[in-house]
Amino acid sequence: MPQNTQSNVTQLRSESNAKPPALAWKDLRVAPPGASRPVLRDVSGEIGHGQWVTFVGPNGAGKTTFFRALVGLAPFQGEIWVHGEPWQTARWRVQMAFQPPAASFVGQTVLEELAISIAARAAHVGEAAPDGPSLDAEVRRWMHLVGLSTALQRPVDQLSGGEMAKLAVAGALASGADVLLLDETQAELDPDARAAMREVLRGLARAGRTVLLVTHDMDDVLASDAVVVVKDGHMSAPMSPRAFFYADGGLPPCDHLGFAPPYLVQVARRVQRALAIEFSPLSEQEFVEGWQRVAASQILDARAQRGNSSIESFI
Numbered sequence: 001m002p003q004n005t006q007s008n009v010t011q012l013r014s015e016s017n018a019k020p021p022a023l024a025w026k027d028l029r030v031a032p033p034g035a036s037r038p039v040l041r042d043v044s045g046e047i048g049h050g051q052w053v054t055f056v057g058p059n060g061a062g063k064t065t066f067f068r069a070l071v072g073l074a075p076f077q078g079e080i081w082v083h084g085e086p087w088q089t090a091r092w093r094v095q096m097a098f099q100p101p102a103a104s105f106v107g108q109t110v111l112e113e114l115a116i117s118i119a120a121r122a123a124h125v126g127e128a129a130p131d132g133p134s135l136d137a138e139v140r141r142w143m144h145l146v147g148l149s150t151a152l153q154r155p156v157d158q159l160s161g162g163e164m165a166k167l168a169v170a171g172a173l174a175s176g177a178d179v180l181l182l183d184e185t186q187a188e189l190d191p192d193a194r195a196a197m198r199e200v201l202r203g204l205a206r207a208g209r210t211v212l213l214v215t216h217d218m219d220d221v222l223a224s225d226a227v228v229v230v231k232d233g234h235m236s237a238p239m240s241p242r243a244f245f246y247a248d249g250g251l252p253p254c255d256h257l258g259f260a261p262p263y264l265v266q267v268a269r270r271v272q273r274a275l276a277i278e279f280s281p282l283s284e285q286e287f288v289e290g291w292q293r294v295a296a297s298q299i300l301d302a303r304a305q306r307g308n309s310s311i312e313s314f315i
């Protein structure tokens, strides 16, 4: 991460309690040109500063349309605020990376693409854009942050899908966005790169950036701070991944939408049912810790009742 960003991070953290929501929208109605009726109808909501929020929903629900409205690519009625400022003056703080990433590239090479973003940020904050070795160094730092390893002079149209996705995220970051919209940018990544990108997004949120990710990958939802469901022109309030995967009675929103829960959640639910205990881990660590907590009591009780000591009998 660039050195100047690091000092900003400290500042953002110290101010975080006093900050208004990173993003707020009220009575938002979005009808893309050509659409016969509004895709989003009178939706309102807000997302806190430094949150990583996933957006899920069926195909055609309006997720991309919402993001496009936030960056001025789809006309909307209603109000949007960015960090408490009206969208009209603060919209540059919201940047979007979308699929296919190539459609949004302006530069011919990796260096050019990131240099344009870096120059845009410098212009917004009234600084001189770096050039020469300092530009190269900053470009390399953004590439490193998203795990993009390639030559600076590589033409962008020769990158793989995954590399393009990483470049798009790096570009959005380099442009100084503190609200980052990622529209299925993980879709082209292999499983390891997806996991690595989740760590990047987690780190960005910890550092005070607000990250919104449209995804169909339930592991992304599991790792995020909150999830918003978009369906039939409406949006839910941000809910915790725990509420999304483990409803208190009834069908969890994940299943209601027809998504298969991540394997960890599936196993945890089986444990929950078999032992009739509250067990709703969101990570391997939580699973192990939760398991350890119940092991001494419920599992031993259950073993005694069932007369069966094998772990397989519970799951």
Ligand SMILES: Nc1ncnc2c1ncn2[C@@H]1O[C@H](COP(=O)(O)OP(=O)(O)OP(=O)(O)O)[C@@H](O)[C@H]1O
Pocket: 032, 033, 034, 035, 036, 039, 057, 058, 059, 060, 061, 062, 063, 064, 065, 066, 230
């Ligand atoms: N310019 C347009 N003209 C007409 N209809 C449009 C336009 N843009 C979007 N739509 C329609 O709006 C609806 C919402 O599309 P959107 O791309 O926002 O959905 P999404 O939730 O992102 O879906 P997906 O998960 O498939 O990416 C779709 O029915 C789409 O066909």
